[in-house]
Amino acid sequence: MTVPVRAVAASLLDDVAQGSSLNKIYARAERTVAESEQPFLRELVYGSLRLWPLYKGVTRQLLERPLKAKDSVLEALLIMAMYELDECTTPDYASVSGAVDCCEQLGRPWANRLINGCLRRYQRDQETLIKSLGVSERAALPGWLHKLLSKSYSEQLAQLTDASRQRPPFTLRINTERISVDGYHALLTEAGIEARKAGACGLTLLQPVPVSKLPHFQDGFVSVQDASAQLAGLLLSPKRGMTVLDACAAPGGKACHLAELGATVTAADISEDRLAKVDENANRLNVSITSILSDGRTLHEVLAPASFDAILLDVPCSATGVMRRNPDVKVIRRKSDIDQFAALQSELLHSVWTLLKPGGRLLYATCSLLPQENDVIVGSFLDGEASARTLPLPETIGEPMTYGQQVIPSAVGGDGLYYSLLGKPIA
Numbered sequence: 001m002t003v004p005v006r007a008v009a010a011s012l013l014d015d016v017a018q019g020s021s022l023n024k025i026y027a028r029a030e031r032t033v034a035e036s037e038q039p040f041l042r043e044l045v046y047g048s049l050r051l052w053p054l055y056k057g058v059t060r061q062l063l064e065r066p067l068k069a070k071d072s073v074l075e076a077l078l079i080m081a082m083y084e085l086d087e088c089t090t091p092d093y094a095s096v097s098g099a100v101d102c103c104e105q106l107g108r109p110w111a112n113r114l115i116n117g118c119l120r121r122y123q124r125d126q127e128t129l130i131k132s133l134g135v136s137e138r139a140a141l142p143g144w145l146h147k148l149l150s151k152s153y154s155e156q157l158a159q160l161t162d163a164s165r166q167r168p169p170f171t172l173r174i175n176t177e178r179i180s181v182d183g184y185h186a187l188l189t190e191a192g193i194e195a196r197k198a199g200a201c202g203l204t205l206l207q208p209v210p211v212s213k214l215p216h217f218q219d220g221f222v223s224v225q226d227a228s229a230q231l232a233g234l235l236l237s238p239k240r241g242m243t244v245l246d247a248c249a250a251p252g253g254k255a256c257h258l259a260e261l262g263a264t265v266t267a268a269d270i271s272e273d274r275l276a277k278v279d280e281n282a283n284r285l286n287v288s289i290t291s292i293l294s295d296g297r298t299l300h301e302v303l304a305p306a307s308f309d310a311i312l313l314d315v316p317c318s319a320t321g322v323m324r325r326n327p328d329v330k331v332i333r334r335k336s337d338i339d340q341f342a343a344l345q346s347e348l349l350h351s352v353w354t355l356l357k358p359g360g361r362l363l364y365a366t367c368s369l370l371p372q373e374n375d376v377i378v379g380s381f382l383d384g385e386a387s388a389r390t391l392p393l394p395e396t397i398g399e400p401m402t403y404g405q406q407v408i409p410s411a412v413g414g415d416g417l418y419y420s421l422l423g424k425p426i427a
Helices: 007-019 022-030 036-048 052-064 073-087 090-107 110-131 143-152 157-165 180-189 227-235 253-260 271-287 296-302 336-355 376-384
Strands: 170-174 195-198 201-204 222-224 243-245 264-269 289-293 306-314 356-366 389-391 418-423
Touching: 007 022, 007 036, 007 073, 007 090, 007 222, 007 306, 022 052, 022 090, 036 052, 036 073, 052 073, 052 110, 073 090, 073 222, 090 110, 090 222, 110 336, 143 264, 143 336, 170 227, 180 201, 195 243, 195 253, 201 227, 222 253, 227 253, 227 306, 227 356, 243 253, 253 264, 253 271, 253 289, 253 306, 271 289, 336 356, 376 389, 376 418
Parallel strands: 243 264, 243 306, 264 289, 306 356
Antiparallel strands: 170 201, 170 222, 195 201, 356 418, 389 418
16 A cells, blocks of 8 residues: 655655654655655655755744644645745645645644645745745755855855755766776667766766666666766776775775776675675676675774775765765754764774785775865874875865865766875885
């Protein structure tokens, strides 16, 4: 039995607002709606979260008094309905009536007049309501994050905020061991799929398609990977046969890219389920990767010292550089989380450094825009580790920072990743 899609979307949004990670709850909820409605569910949920701080500010003005905690799902319903009115192709009358009908489906039939009245007022007074929002609300960012980004990226703030509100580009990494970029572009054209070049080995589709529609996807010709994420393999540029550790590897996009480039790759991750995805991707791409289930903080207890020519350390982080892909960051992330991530990142860096051979290189990477997780971590490590040196990245990929470079996300470009290259001199 399927559940009405808007009711599922509102319930999902409310769960995120109460602190649940979207990645952990979405798949189960998706299975409760008809397959034909699943794209609409994704649009409602992900789109509403990208604009959550903005619509939450509008909701505050629409409601005469705050909702009771037990009725918080109604705020999620309002936010979802405003997103549908503004961004979806649904006729306005259908968006409003669909939201009103949800009240009964969500067990709050008494709220139908409230929801109808709020949405009618939003349609009538939208411009005034938006103008009354605070600066961070209009930017669709939580206040603490807007303040930090304003301080670090005053000149790029408009670009950052705009990118965080957009649907992410759908970019492919071409397995150039199997086919050239131009060759795969031709296959896409034959299939009626338009694309443009994205970096050295990527193509960005003008419109996303299911991977089942991609030519030779199951044959390993191509992987879905953001253009900025593809830089990791190119920046490490391993020589054939070089031993490389991907210390936080799941789901395996970067590890597989390194293997495609000829490296002998060991992929480690703390999650057994996520590590299985590394093996799944490696099998599809027909590359060999050795998988190790381990917490990166204790890898130095599992692997021999000085085992690897190169290490990729793509650490867990705040995900502030990929908010358009993980929009629940705008809802569940707190400023206090950053110190916790920073402590973990520092531990990981110290742990894996012992595994690097003299003369080797370590690429530190995050999908964060915050210096506290990037330059500050690298700088602190360099201060305490006499054997570490910064190395210039082999190409310009973004804004220069003290110890690396930061890709600034844009509406049509790659995500906001940070990269810093460290070397261990030969004694």
